[in-house]
Amino acid sequence: MSVTLRPMQEQDIAEGFALSQQLKWPHRREDWLQAWQHGKGMVALEGDTVIGTVLCWPWGGQLAMVGLVIVDERLQGKGIGKALMSAILSQLEGCNVRLHATEMGKGLYEKYGFTAIGMIHQHQTPFLPVLQARALPPGWHIRPATENDLPAITALDKAANGMYRPQLFADLLVSGSPEVLTDATGTIQAVAVKRHFGRGYAIGPILGYQEERVCDLVAHHLSRLAGEFVRVDCDATLPFSKWLTGCGLAVVDAPVLMVRGTPWQPEPGGPQTFGLMTQAMG
Template identity: 50%
Template structure:
């Protein structure tokens, strides 16, 4: 996949009613590498992979033109991306339609993700900080600290992604303790039809609520999206704040799933379903 393929990739995502903007495709390609399937000189399918360090990767933006489906194009795209990720544990978020193919290629179900969104967010009351917490805006020089915190949550080393957030996101907030040490962070950025919050990295649910509510508070009336693992408890709170579940993709992994140690931070919100 090259930069010149992105307008055609955007058109494919629009055909299947995915919300991605051209800017979202550009960011995805900048951070990873993609494959396109071509037929008669036009793009008929896409798939991208992202290496996050030496052991973990994600796979996504797998799309086949509806007029070309049923001919094995999706399988060939996936095999091409996986061939470029030898030895990696690869994670993806599967649609109902794509799940059987992923299973045939050795991916196993490990859970679900709930996609929360609303077209016009209501008024949000920030969750209060405890006596030993404070929020600060992230700065470019915080990149190494946030990369380390992010990696402890899911094993993925994503310095390029974190650097992009610190320069391109509307706001990236860090939650610190009384000693000024970072306990979690979350980013607000433009994505799809409006605004997206993610990643959300925190040690516990209270911390995640503080971060997310602070980012939601100025977004009344806006389109907002956040993707979260319901087992961590944030999903129920998001629904109570007017962000219902609109989709439930399946989390699948090929390889050994990441098992965070006790007391480490967790990923309460994804960067995106493709990037993890």
């Protein structure tokens, strides 16, 4: 069998989607397209057929995510995943690289110097129960994000996780429903994006300073999604994860957070990441 690698092109998205369907991953074609538009990838080919994929997102040049690592189930164990990882990591020299690994993939990533540093809880429900919005502190407000908010949101995101993603948040203003929580001075204290993803809706990225206030903002989104499929991916160690479970979003998977390089450390008292964009994109 002769396998070749080349950069991923938009025309490859349909075959990437088909590979993810083999694994019963929930991604839609639209989710693949959005992921590719904000990153870059490699595909493995047998003849003209895509038999493997990998994508990366060098968010700002210092920290990168790797994800959507898939090999056709008929051809696993033949070194294709290793070849794809070698190819994508060669484009990320000098970056601290982060990914979320399944148990099946963890061993491969360890061979490339990745170390497990945590766990993500994938919360979801196929039918969200009726939930009430929460009362806000006096003078605090929830409102839709606007283009004028992008610099503040981008700065909040970078302080929380080290990733510089202005183009992503500009996209989410159009493709999603980002909302911000402001304090009595009008300063943004949290942001959460509701958007179509997979089998229904995802809420993420979710960023903020105080967990209670972040719950206020997320509850605002959830109060308008009764009966819908809803998903949130968050750090397993946060009390926020238990709060989501109490809202009816069960933990259905727990991928391992792995890093090659120096793990990001947010400043004490600074903002945190409470919910991911996706497990692949961070």
